[in-house]
Amino acid sequence: MNRSTATAVVGLQWGDEGKGKVVDLLAASHDVIARYNGGANAGHTVVVEGERYALHLLPSGILSEDKMCVIGNGVVVDPRQLLVEIDALAERGITVDARRLLVSDRAHVVMPYHKEHDAALETALAGAADQGDENLSIGTTRRGIGPTYADKVHRSLAIRMGDLLDEQVLRRRLDIVCAIRGRELEALGVDLPPLDPEALATEYHTLGQRLAPHITDTVYALHDAAAEGRRILFEGANACLLDIDHGTFPYVTSSNCSTLGIPSGTGLPGTVISDVVGIVKAYGTRVGEGPFPTEDLGEAGERIRERGHEYGTTTGRPRRCGWLDLVAVKYSAMVCGCTSLAVMLLDVLSGFESLQLCTAYRLPDGTVSDRFIPDARRLAQVQPVWETMDGWAAEIDGMTTMDALPAEARAYLDRIAGYVGCPVEIASVGPDRKQTIRCTEAATL
Ligand code: GDP
Numbered sequence: 001m002n003r004s005t006a007t008a009v010v011g012l013q014w015g016d017e018g019k020g021k022v023v024d025l026l027a028a029s030h031d032v033i034a035r036y037n038g039g040a041n042a043g044h045t046v047v048v049e050g051e052r053y054a055l056h057l058l059p060s061g062i063l064s065e066d067k068m069c070v071i072g073n074g075v076v077v078d079p080r081q082l083l084v085e086i087d088a089l090a091e092r093g094i095t096v097d098a099r100r101l102l103v104s105d106r107a108h109v110v111m112p113y114h115k116e117h118d119a120a121l122e123t124a125l126a127g128a129a130d131q132g133d134e135n136l137s138i139g140t141t142r143r144g145i146g147p148t149y150a151d152k153v154h155r156s157l158a159i160r161m162g163d164l165l166d167e168q169v170l171r172r173r174l175d176i177v178c179a180i181r182g183r184e185l186e187a188l189g190v191d192l193p194p195l196d197p198e199a200l201a202t203e204y205h206t207l208g209q210r211l212a213p214h215i216t217d218t219v220y221a222l223h224d225a226a227a228e229g230r231r232i233l234f235e236g237a238n239a240c241l242l243d244i245d246h247g248t249f250p251y252v253t254s255s256n257c258s259t260l261g262i263p264s265g266t267g268l269p270g271t272v273i274s275d276v277v278g279i280v281k282a283y284g285t286r287v288g289e290g291p292f293p294t295e296d297l298g299e300a301g302e303r304i305r306e307r308g309h310e311y312g313t314t315t316g317r318p319r320r321c322g323w324l325d326l327v328a329v330k331y332s333a334m335v336c337g338c339t340s341l342a343v344m345l346l347d348v349l350s351g352f353e354s355l356q357l358c359t360a361y362r363l364p365d366g367t368v369s370d371r372f373i374p375d376a377r378r379l380a381q382v383q384p385v386w387e388t389m390d391g392w393a394a395e396i397d398g399m400t401t402m403d404a405l406p407a408e409a410r411a412y413l414d415r416i417a418g419y420v421g422c423p424v425e426i427a428s429v430g431p432d433r434k435q436t437i438r439c440t441e442a443a444t445l
């Protein structure tokens with residue numbers, strides 16, 4: 001196998017760093033674009049010549065006409081949502097045929113009862129918190145992600161994409177699953193008509209038949225592509241600090257969204273990856289619950305939210321905003337093995353007189369540490385140690401070279417690269433493909 005065939009794109013904060021834009025850019029120099037984790041909880045926005053596309057399950061590479069896209073075995077697939085996205089692209093003149101999209105037969109299926117379970121549990125826990133209990137709700141996207149991965153790990157009641165193709169198997173499985181899940185949903189207080197296994201089997205077999213041309217063994221397909229020397233681009237969904245093992249547990253998602261999820265989520269060994277591009281938003285955002293040491297609840301956070309249009313692509317929720325946490329970014333770059341960084345949404349910071357960067361944490365005992373704490377309860381107790389840098393007044397969204405950028409903006413990028421120990425190869429100054437600056441002459445991206 002060619003050992004240097006693959007690039008990974010991964011978010012280094014809590015999501016929404018601008019991964020979709022970078023994947024779209026890098027798709028041009030790759031042949032295959034593969035998702036390895038997550039599901040429709042992701043929302044990747046790509047702007048191409050003024051046209052805006054919001055993708056949740058389809059890899060962002062699908063917007064580049066001649067690319068093969070893969071939904072790997074580590075993804076959880078909501079077939080209804082996938083077909084909505086395929087149909088929406090078709091209406092806009094982008095055809096997603098079986099040659100362009102492969103879906104793993106081993107990817108697990110998000111069923112309606114997973115979404116109901118996700119929403120019911122979140123509502124119950126938020127309700128308990130309102131009554132004075134500890135708040136155990138996570139602020140999920142309610143896309144059924146947790147319950148689907150739970151079924152995968154639990155095994156017996158799981159349904160995989162390949163199962164949708166055999167109506168008898170599906171029908172028999174759903175008879176049992178619906179009886180058990182129905183009782184669980186009732187216990188959670190879900191006030192919906194009982195689950196109907198017959199209707200579900202018919203609907204999901206029909207969805208499976210529509211997707212059948214795409215459903216295949218993607219592990220062999222990816223190995224074949226690598227063996228032929230085709231360049232593979234892995235598109236991370238969610239982000240390193242939401243990784244089930246390495247993020248701010250329990251306020252995380254249910255998959256390995258760091259690059260460590262690539263081998264298990266695609267069946268390709270990590271040795272195929274030669275480049276790892278860490279995507280960093282020039283400031284901090286977070287959606288849902290959980291600690292966020294650099295959150296700014298005042299004027300600066302509000303200004304970032306409005307300038308950056310920081311409202312969720314998937315749920316429309318206002319994102320929590322704050323300053324850049326370099327401790328967190330350096331940790332994520334370490335876990336993901338980043339070889340370069342792309343700093344996104346730099347234009348949003350124009351107009352601030354000064355910028356704050358978190359370079360260390362002050363712990364409850366007064367000591368100072370530059371190590372991240374991937375545990376929600378302990379991370380909630382730290383205070384950021386701030387470094388202040390000069391801001392810049394000029395709007396930079398029309399600038400296309402490093403030389404054009406204000407010196408303060410260049411200094412900001414240098415500080416990020418210096419602290420993290422990784423070169424910044426791309427600076428993004430707007431959502432469009434064109435609003436991208438290659439930062440070094442040696443930039444390979
Ligand atoms: P993802 O989930 O990491 O793909 O990111 P999202 O798409 O959820 O959120 C990033 C948002 O920022 C999208 O609306 C992008 O169109 C937009 N965006 C990406 N890069 C830039 C940039 O450099 N400047 C501005 N102003 N917007 C950007």
Ligand code: IMO
Pocket residue numbers: 011014015016017041042043044138139140141142143144145146236237238239242251252253254287288289313
């Ligand atoms: P992209 O790919 C931002 C967050 C949710 C919630 C937690 C768990 O667009 O960067 P889940 O529905 O996964 O069980 O929710 O994780 N979350 C994201 N936040 N961007 C994402 O994806 C996210 N995917 C999950 O808000 O706090």
Ligand code: MG
Pocket residue numbers: 015016017042043044045313
């Ligand atoms: Mg997003």
